[in-house]
Amino acid sequence: MKWLLSILLLSAAAYAQQTTLKLYSVHYTNPSNTAEIITMMMPSTNGFAIQAIDRKLEIRGTPEQHATAEQMLRELDKPPKNVQINVQFARSGQTSSREAGIRPSGPIIIRDGEVHGSFEGRFSNQSTTSSENTTQMLVAMDGHSAMLRVGESVPYLAWLTEYSWRHGYIREVNIEWRDVGSFLSVRPEILGDGPLIRVRLTPTLSGRLENGMKQTIEFTELATEVVVRDGQTLSIGGFNQDQEFSSKFLIGRSGGSESSITDITLTPRILQ
Numbered sequence: 001m002k003w004l005l006s007i008l009l010l011s012a013a014a015y016a017q018q019t020t021l022k023l024y025s026v027h028y029t030n031p032s033n034t035a036e037i038i039t040m041m042m043p044s045t046n047g048f049a050i051q052a053i054d055r056k057l058e059i060r061g062t063p064e065q066h067a068t069a070e071q072m073l074r075e076l077d078k079p080p081k082n083v084q085i086n087v088q089f090a091r092s093g094q095t096s097s098r099e100a101g102i103r104p105s106g107p108i109i110i111r112d113g114e115v116h117g118s119f120e121g122r123f124s125n126q127s128t129t130s131s132e133n134t135t136q137m138l139v140a141m142d143g144h145s146a147m148l149r150v151g152e153s154v155p156y157l158a159w160l161t162e163y164s165w166r167h168g169y170i171r172e173v174n175i176e177w178r179d180v181g182s183f184l185s186v187r188p189e190i191l192g193d194g195p196l197i198r199v200r201l202t203p204t205l206s207g208r209l210e211n212g213m214k215q216t217i218e219f220t221e222l223a224t225e226v227v228v229r230d231g232q233t234l235s236i237g238g239f240n241q242d243q244e245f246s247s248k249f250l251i252g253r254s255g256g257s258e259s260s261i262t263d264i265t266l267t268p269r270i271l272q
Contacts, residue, residue, distance in 0.1 A: 019047050022066060024057045029077050031057055038072050080142040082271040083188035083197060087138070087148055090263040092131045139271070142190045147204070150182040150261065156248040160205060163245060164217050175215070180207030182249060185218060188268055195230035197268045203249050219245070226266075233267040 026034060031052035038057075042048055042065065049060040050069070059069050140146035154160065157180060165173035185202040202223040206216045222242055228234045250261040 018062050019060050020063075020066070021058065021060045023053075024059060024070070024073055026052075026055050026057060026073070026077055028079050031055060034073065034076050037076060038069050041072055042068060080144075081190060082139050082141055083190065084137065084139050084269045084271055085146075085186055085188060085199070086135055086267045086269075087184070087186070088133055088135045088265040088267075089150075089261045090131070090133050090265070092260055092262055138186065140186060140188050142188060145185045145187040145202075147206070148184040148186055150184060150250060152181070154180055154182050154205070155251055157205075159248050160245075163248075164205070164219075167219075167221070169217050169219065176210040177215070178208045178210050178212075180205055180215075184264075186266075190270060191227070194270050196227055197230060197270065198225065198227050199266060199268055200225045201236070201264070201266075203245075219249075228266070228268060230268065230270050233265060235263055235265045237263055 031054070035050045035052045035057055039045065039048075039050055044065070047061065048065050051058050057069075057073070059066065061069065136148050138146045138148060157177065160182075161170070161175060161177075162173055164170045183204045183206055185204045187200045187202070189198040189200075190196075191198060200223055203219045204216060207214075209215050222245060224236055226234060226236055247260070
C-alpha cells in the first residue's frame with residue numbers, strides 16, 4: 001500500500017512540475033468571455049486553470065495546453081472591424097411663410113411736405129409641400145453604437161418626455177431640458193466573419209437638463225432590428241410597434257420648415 005501511495009505522490013509531483021503559470025494580455029475581446037471559450041475548447045482540462053484579471057488571462061497548464069490556449073487567443077483577440085452605414089431618410093415636409101405690408105390704393109399726392117392718399121394692408125400666408133431624400137453616413141465599430149440626428153429640434157418634446165415617464169424610461173415627468181435632440185442609435189454587429197450584419201436602430205433623446213446634467217433616453221422597447229447582407233440596401237420604414245410614437249418622434253424642424261420621415265433605408269458595408 002505504501003508503495004502505491006509513493007507512486008501517486010511522485011506522479012503528482014512530476015505533473016505539477018510540468019504545469020507552469022503564465023499571463024497573457026487581452027487587447028480587444030472581453031477577457032472573461034475569452035476565458036470561458038478557451039476552457040470549453042481545450043481538448044484536455046486535466047490540471048488546466050484559467051482566470052481573467054483585468055485585461056489579462058492567468059493560465060496554468062502544460063506546455064501543450066499553453067500552446068493551444070495561445071493559438072485560440074490569437075484567433076479570438078482580433079481588432080474589431082468597422083462598418084460603414086449609409087442611412088437615407090425619405091422626408092415629406094411643409095414650409096409656411098407669412099408676409100405683411102401696406103400699399104397705396106389710389107393716387108398719392110405730396111403737398112407741403114405731407115403725404116395725402118389712401119392705403120390698404122396686405123397679408124398673405126403661403127404653404128409649400130415638398131419631399132426629399134437625405135443621406136447620412138456613419139462608421140461604427142462592430143458591436144458598438146453611433147448616433148444619427150433626426151432633426152435640429154424636437155417639436156413634440158413634451159409628449160415624448162411624458163411618454164418616457166409613462167413607460168418607465170425616466171422617474172420624473174417634469175424634467176426641464178436646456179437643449180435636446182432626437183437621434184437614432186445605430187449598432188451594427190457582424191455575424192461570424194460576414195457577410196451578414198445585424199443592425200439595431202434605437203430611437204433616442206439626448207441632451208442636457210437645466211441643471212447642466214446630461215440626459216439620454218433610449219426607447220429600447222421600440223428598437224428595430226434587421227439582418228442584412230454586406231452592401232445590401234434595405235428599407236425598414238418607421239417604428240411600427242407604436243405608430244403614435246413614430247409619428248411624434250420622426251419629425252424634425254429646421255428653420256421655418258417641418259418635415260416628417262416617412263421611410264428609413266440603410267446600406268451597411270464592412271470595411272476591411
